[in-house]
Amino acid sequence: MGKISPVSIKYIIHADLQLTGVADKPDIIGAVFGQTEGLLGSDLELRELQKSGRIGRIDVKLETKSGKTFGEILLPSSMGKSETAIIAAALETIERVGPCDAKIKVNSIEDVRISKRNFILDRAKDLLQNLVGTLPDSQAFTNKVTQTVRTLEITEYGIDRLPAGPMIDDADEIIVVEGRADVLNMLRYGIRNVIGLKGAKATDTIVDLARKKVAILFIDGDRGGELTIRKLAEITDIDYVARAPDGKEVEELTLKEIHKALRLKVAWEQVKAELKDKNGNNNKQKYTKRVEEPRPRTRPVISAELPKKNIKLMKNYAEDLIGTRGAFVLDESLNILGRVPVKELQDTLENISEGVFAVVMDGAVDQKLASLADNKGIRYLVSQNINAQSRRTRLLTPGNL
Numbered sequence: 001m002g003k004i005s006p007v008s009i010k011y012i013i014h015a016d017l018q019l020t021g022v023a024d025k026p027d028i029i030g031a032v033f034g035q036t037e038g039l040l041g042s043d044l045e046l047r048e049l050q051k052s053g054r055i056g057r058i059d060v061k062l063e064t065k066s067g068k069t070f071g072e073i074l075l076p077s078s079m080g081k082s083e084t085a086i087i088a089a090a091l092e093t094i095e096r097v098g099p100c101d102a103k104i105k106v107n108s109i110e111d112v113r114i115s116k117r118n119f120i121l122d123r124a125k126d127l128l129q130n131l132v133g134t135l136p137d138s139q140a141f142t143n144k145v146t147q148t149v150r151t152l153e154i155t156e157y158g159i160d161r162l163p164a165g166p167m168i169d170d171a172d173e174i175i176v177v178e179g180r181a182d183v184l185n186m187l188r189y190g191i192r193n194v195i196g197l198k199g200a201k202a203t204d205t206i207v208d209l210a211r212k213k214v215a216i217l218f219i220d221g222d223r224g225g226e227l228t229i230r231k232l233a234e235i236t237d238i239d240y241v242a243r244a245p246d247g248k249e250v251e252e253l254t255l256k257e258i259h260k261a262l263r264l265k266v267a268w269e270q271v272k273a274e275l276k277d278k279n280g281n282n283n284k285q286k287y288t289k290r291v292e293e294p295r296p297r298t299r300p301v302i303s304a305e306l307p308k309k310n311i312k313l314m315k316n317y318a319e320d321l322i323g324t325r326g327a328f329v330l331d332e333s334l335n336i337l338g339r340v341p342v343k344e345l346q347d348t349l350e351n352i353s354e355g356v357f358a359v360v361m362d363g364a365v366d367q368k369l370a371s372l373a374d375n376k377g378i379r380y381l382v383s384q385n386i387n388a389q390s391r392r393t394r395l396l397t398p399g400n401l
Contacts, residue, residue, distance in 0.1 A: 008078040009056060012110045013088045017060075019069035021100035025060045028073070031097040032058060036090045044086060054079050055087070073104065076112075084109060153187055154180075157195055158205030165192035173214040175262070176206060176238065178228055181251035182218070189255040197228070207236045216240045216265055220249040233272055240265040264320065270329070270338035273351075310334055311401045317360040318382055318398040327361035334358065345369070349376055358382065365395060 017028065033046050042048070049055045056076035063070050073091065077084040088106045096102050157164035163180040171193035177183055179196050186194040197206065209215060217232065219225030221244040232238060242265040244250050245257060253261070306314075317328050317336075327345045329337045329352070337356065340348045342363035349356065349372055358380035359373065365381055370388035373381050378393050386395045 008053070009076045009112050010079070011077045011081065011084045012112060013073070013075040013077065013084065013091065014107045014110060015073040015075070015088070015091050016105045016107050017062075017069070017071045017073055018103045019097055019100040020102075021069065021098075022064055022067060023062075023069050023097045023100055025062060027098050028060050028062075028071075029058050031094055031102070032073070032075075032091065035094045035096075039093065040086060040090055044083065044090075046087070049079075049087075069100070072107075081109075153192065154183060158203070158208075160198065160203040160205040162195055162198060162203065162205055164195035167192040168195055168209070171213070173216065174209055175242075176210075176215055176217045177250050178220060178224070179251075182249070185251045185253065186258070189258060191258070206232075210236045210238055214239050216242055216262065217268075218242045218244070218250055218261065220244050221246045222249070229271060230275060233275060238268045240268060241271045242266075260320070264328075264336065264339065266336050266338055274338065274340075306401070314358065314360055314380070314382055315398050315401055318362075318384070321360065321362040324362050327359055327363065329356055330358040330360065331355055332357040346372060349373065349378070352376070370395060 036046050038045075046055065050057075054077070056078075059074040061072045061074070075087065075091070077087065079087075088109055091104050092106060094102055094104050153166050155164050155166060156162065157168055163183045165183065165187055168174055173193060175186065175191065175194045177186065177194060177196050183194050183196040186192075195206070195209070197203070206215075215238045217229065217238045217240070219228050219241065225243060229241060242261045244253055244261055248257070250258075313334050314330075317330075321328065325342050326339055327342050328339055329345075329348065331337050334357070338348065342361055345359070345361065345363075346369055349359070349369075354377070356376060356378050359378060360382040363383060364385040365383045365388050367388040370381065370386075370390045370393060373393040374390045380394050380396060381390070382396050382398060382401070384397055386397060388395065
């Protein structure tokens with residue numbers, strides 16, 4: 001018999017078979033060819049179709065039970081769907097196989113191309129998953145190349161030959177870090193307006209740059225960072241100070257941690273005031289004026305007059321403080337004048353004569369603190385936990401903003 005190339009198969013006819021007696025495969029195949037001969041005309045003669053390769057080798061699967069035969073006939077076809085359907089219908093006209101009565105019912109005509117498409121789809125998914133599984137390594141390789149290129153951008157700046165990025169001269173704002181490793185980490189994330197100190201001392205180069213540009217001192221979150229501030233305070237003025245998280249160094253921060261630390265930068269004047277306070281050079285003025293107890297309000301005051309961008313910024317400050325037990329002291333432009341522990345907030349406010357517009361804190365607002373804020377002319381006091389009232393200062397939760 002001729003056979004069809006598996007490549008050209010379009011359809012497979014699936015037909016169920018039932019015989020009243022026992023028969024073998026050759027008997028059934030002979031009946032298929034014999035009883036359809038001349039039935040469909042010369043163009044659809046099964047023997048000729050098989051010789052020309054338009055139908056394939058007929059396969060029969062049999063099972064005998066209690067003297068009866070059951071099975072399935074599989075007939076592959078490379079013809080069109082109409083011709084294939086005619087051949088399938090012709091199989092159902094077979095009534096006998098040898099001495100046995102026969103009943104053939106076409107169960108389905110399988111479109112092999114759909115099966116192949118499904119296989120291709122499933123296989124493509126597997127291949128894609130394996131391909132995606134290799135992407136992190138490729139991405140890590142790309143990132144490493146990019147970081148290496150950025151690291152090569154490090155230069156030696158000024159007569160002091162300080163480690164620096166390539167944008168020191170062009171940038172209006174510079175970031176001063178403690179050492180070369182910090183500069184490398186900043187360059188790794190594309191921050192190029194960065195320059196490092198030599199040790200913890202300010203050189204003539206840093207002093208000169210601080211006079212010409214907005215300078216942010218970005219220190220490690222350890223004792224060494226505090227020492228750097230003290231030494232610089234004796235020599236020059238920086239505009240802002242940013243701190244790495246407690247116990248971390250700038251050289252080990254992620255990009256997200258760097259951005260957060262820079263966003264929470266504190267004004268240099270506030271930092272110097274804190275230094276004086278720690279050194280005992282700032283005599284605290286105790287607040288002794290009696291404050292009239294305010295009348296209770298029945299509902300919180302909503303800060304409707306605040307611009308939306310200010311409301312969003314204050315909410316962001318409140319979110320940043322969650323779990324820190326800290327407080328931000330803000331000016332009218334919502335710049336951070338200082339960040340202090342909640343336990344030191346009252347002393348800090350007592351020693352500030354003016355300029356405080358709002359306080360955002362992670363702690364409870366009691367009546368003593370509310371009265372102090374009211375007396376100092378502070379417009380807003382924001383906390384999740386408010387247990388007080390005030391006449392002028394608006395006591396708000398982040399949800400009331």
